[in-house]
Amino acid sequence: DGGITQSPKYLFRKEGQNVTLSCEQNLNHDAMYWYRQDPGQGLRLIYYSQIVNDFQKGDIAEGYSVSREKKESFPLTVTSAQKNPTAFYLCATARVFGANVLTFGAGSRLTVL
Amino acid sequence: QKEVEQNSGPLSVPEGAIASLNCTYSDRGSQSFFWYRQYSGKSPELIMFIYSNGDKEDGRFTAQLNKASQYVSLLIRDSQPSDSATYLCAVGAGNNNDMRFGAGTRLTVKP
Numbered sequence: 719d720g721g722i723t724q725s726p727k728y729l730f731r732k733e734g735q736n737v738t739l740s741c742e743q744n745l746n747h748d749a750m751y752w753y754r755q756d757p758g759q760g761l762r763l764i765y766y767s768q769i770v771n772d773f774q775k776g777d778i779a780e781g782y783s784v785s786r787e788k789k790e791s792f793p794l795t796v797t798s799a800q801k802n803p804t805a806f807y808l809c810a811t812a813r814v815f816g817a818n819v820l821t822f823g824a825g826s827r828l829t830v831l
Numbered sequence: 832q833k834e835v836e837q838n839s840g841p842l843s844v845p846e847g848a849i850a851s852l853n854c855t856y857s858d859r860g861s862q863s864f865f866w867y868r869q870y871s872g873k874s875p876e877l878i879m880f881i882y883s884n885g886d887k888e889d890g891r892f893t894a895q896l897n898k899a900s901q902y903v904s905l906l907i908r909d910s911q912p913s914d915s916a917t918y919l920c921a922v923g924a925g926n927n928n929d930m931r932f933g934a935g936t937r938l939t940v941k942p
Contacts, residue, residue, distance in 0.1 A: 762932075
């Protein structure tokens, strides 16, 4: 069953804590992306990775970090430096970078208590 | 000015009617255009993409693109209650074909 697996689906965090959101794909796609969605706003790009061991900042990278050690995995860490982390986080992949057809994971909803 | 603009709605249509969703974009160099459907609490799923001026039909869905007017629309014929969702317009632009998303239009189809 090919697809993108995001975990956890729901996550609660206390202020000052770092949390890591997992994104795993078995689609053999080269490009992976992390988006953030807030109510009434479009998806905003946090980070993207074109290939293994490479990643670039998106529009709102401050307070976030990523790694791409394996083609299948692109975890996102929300650090304590992110001032307003409560949001719906979406991981997406594309066959190759620049191929705009994105496939999305089910999302992770982070709430800061 | 927002890069991709959509009317947030809600747009309400009766079952069986045509729903018309509109999107404008600011980057004249944009090359690719997408419509995603997002049910509440779920992730977006691709409905259609269009690259060339004109109409593209897929079942009950028709995407329309007018690059001169920087306008893309989605028509849903014979709307069903199951079409009730938020529809996101996305535009690929720039050197990296960066995807820019609109905030979405919420559609409600009433039985």
